[in-house]
Amino acid sequence: MPPPRRLTVRPQPLIAVKDVKASSAWYQTLLQLHGGDADHPHRLVYDRLWSGETLVLQLHRWDAEEHPNLMGADRAPHGHGVLLWFELDDFDAAVERVRRLGARVIEEPHVNPAPQHREIWIEDLDGYVVVLASPDGEAS
Numbered sequence: 001m002p003p004p005r006r007l008t009v010r011p012q013p014l015i016a017v018k019d020v021k022a023s024s025a026w027y028q029t030l031l032q033l034h035g036g037d038a039d040h041p042h043r044l045v046y047d048r049l050w051s052g053e054t055l056v057l058q059l060h061r062w063d064a065e066e067h068p069n070l071m072g073a074d075r076a077p078h079g080h081g082v083l084l085w086f087e088l089d090d091f092d093a094a095v096e097r098v099r100r101l102g103a104r105v106i107e108e109p110h111v112n113p114a115p116q117h118r119e120i121w122i123e124d125l126d127g128y129v130v131v132l133a134s135p136d137g138e139a140s
Contacts, residue, residue, distance in 0.1 A: 014058035016070045017126045023059050079128040091134035116140040
């Protein structure tokens with residue numbers, strides 16, 4: 001009997017932001033991503049950010065449409081208890097991009113001893129916590 005078919009799961013996080021255009025430019029610079037069609041009329045409300053052909057992050061403007069949980073930007077801290085975590089092959093260059101962007105650094109670059117990788121914890125334009133990490137084992 002063949003093994004059961006494995007389903008593929010692809011994370012596609014979506015965060016609500018004040019300014020989709022500004023957040024899109026910020027994440028594109030930070031993570032070396034590309035956005036959707038610049039001329040798309042919905043682009044100021046929603047954008048998708050890609051690494052090659054892989055969807056990495058979606059951005060949606062707060063209160064722009066009647067989507068559940070994307071209304072009432074001031075009702076709660078943005079992303080409390082959630083970390084936007086990205087593994088990068090170019091950690092040192094990413095730290096330089098963090099500095100150029102002037103992002104608020106929560107934790108300076110350090111080695112996480114369990115996965116033996118380097119991390120930097122920062123805050124994005126809307127107050128979400130973003131962690132950039134080198135590949136596991138890179139710091140051993």
